[in-house]
Amino acid sequence: MGAWVTKLVPIFALLALISVVVVRLPRVQLGHSPAFLRRRFVNWFPVGLTYAFLYMGRYNLNVCKNALGDAMTKADFGTIFFWGTLVYGVSFVVNGPATDRLGGRRTILIAALGAAAANLAMGFVLFSGRRTGLVGIFSALYAVNMYFQSFGAVSIVKVNAAWFHVRERGTFGGIFGILISLGVYFAYDWGGFIVAHAPIHWVFFVPTLILTTLAAVDFVFVRDTPGKAGHEDFDVADASSGPDAAPAAGVLTVFLRMVKNPIIMTIAVVEFFSGYLRNAIMQWYPIFAKEVGAGGTWVPQNWGMILCCAGILGGMFAGIISDRVFQSRRGPVSAVLYAAMLAGTGGVFALLSTPALGWLMAFMSLCIIGVHGMLSGTASMDFGGKRDVGIAVGIIDGFVYLGTAAEAVVLGHVLPKDGTSLAKVAANWWTWPTVMAPAALIGFLLTTRVWNARPTPRGAAAAAH
Secondary structure (H helix, E strand, O other): OHHHHHHHHHHHHHHHHHHHHHHHOOOOOOOOOHHHHHHHHHHHHHHHHHHHHHHHHHHHHHHHHHHHHHHOOHHHHHHHHHHHHHHHHHOHHHHHHHHHHHOHHHHHHHHHHHHHHHHHHHHHHHHOOOOOOHHHHHHHHHHHHHHHHHHHHHHHHHHHHOOOOHHHHHHHHHHHHHHHHHHHHHHHHHHHHHHHHOOOOHHHHHHHHHHHHHHHHHHHHOOOOHHHHOOOOOOOOOOOOOOOOOOOOOHHHHHHHHHOOHHHHHHHHHHHHHHHHHHHHHOHHHHHHHHOOOOOOHHHHOHHHHHHHHHHHHHHHHHHHHHHOOOOOOHHHHHHHHHHHHHHHHHHHHHOOOOOHHHHHHHHHHHHHHHHHHHHHHHHHHHHHHHHHHHHHHHHHHHHHHHHHHHHHHHHHHOOOOOOOOOOOHHHHOHHHHHHHHHHHHHHHHHHHHOOOOOOOOOHHHHHO
């Protein structure tokens, strides 16, 4: 337990430091009362915590794969993860419009309870002692899990779109990155602790218990708008701001408008490559380290904590720079981070056989989580607008997981096979950075196309605001 607590110290220290920095920054004056700010925190924090633990109930599959050894090969894992992420990626067709219609409060409850049930089922499969034929069973159950998980990002963005003005959303994008990072930490380090000290099925049962508890908390505290929480609604100055006299458009009309919007679709394609790269790093580095005999070294042993700290720094760096330097534009900081990703893929070739590779992977995670927070967590609110943000974030986050599905198939089949002599030699993993570099290059080029993009509110009054 002492080692586990030690891993929490740098995370809490980093969060405390960031809190001090954010508090000391000049405030964006929007007229929010102290009571409103307190209620907003009570609103977004439970939803954010639920989103973080959804990650634990998603990436626990990675911990399970390493613990099962030959019972789940790299190809098996790639197949299971492919079906899950494919389902996640296409679910936005249903779940984006559903979130706009039902509201983020209801759909975060659906996400938490549905993912809890799927994790419970996967846990029972392992509890039964079954260790053969897992590919088909886990592919089906993980796909169900990921269907409900797909409500998570849409819900948190939908809820917060009504509570955050466009001028303060960059900082929230940083918070979004922190939540992702904490979720990854829960999955890898808490999950690793669980399989090291308890039967493997508990890596699925623990997220089930946590998500069920958080669903109850969300039910009590979360509201979709300030007005429903006893405060005054306000103009957030995004793409749906302005006079609301016009009736809301139908789902198909809104969807077609989003698909025809070159900014939203450019962001979506960038996020396809973000999903591809994020999981190429986060998922495969621990597997690489285990295969080449470096799994017992410090970085792989503390991978969840390192990813958490890297993601926190990346998310807050991107958010603060976006709002304070680039006047709440999301493209420039994304381009900077993608340029660093591209340089990082080149560095992987040089450091593949050295201990420094783990730190480079952490830096690249910092970059890609920063991009993801800016685009899926923030730009989707800006350009979708609070009214139609569910469809916008559904499209964008759907592309993230289509990219993840592509990564699962590509890397699951181009990397050295499990347990072979080739897999034990780091130099033979050259295909890993080879399939990452083109994605980083295309992502960088696309981010430059949205360098000056800003949301255009409806109505002259909103534009003047």
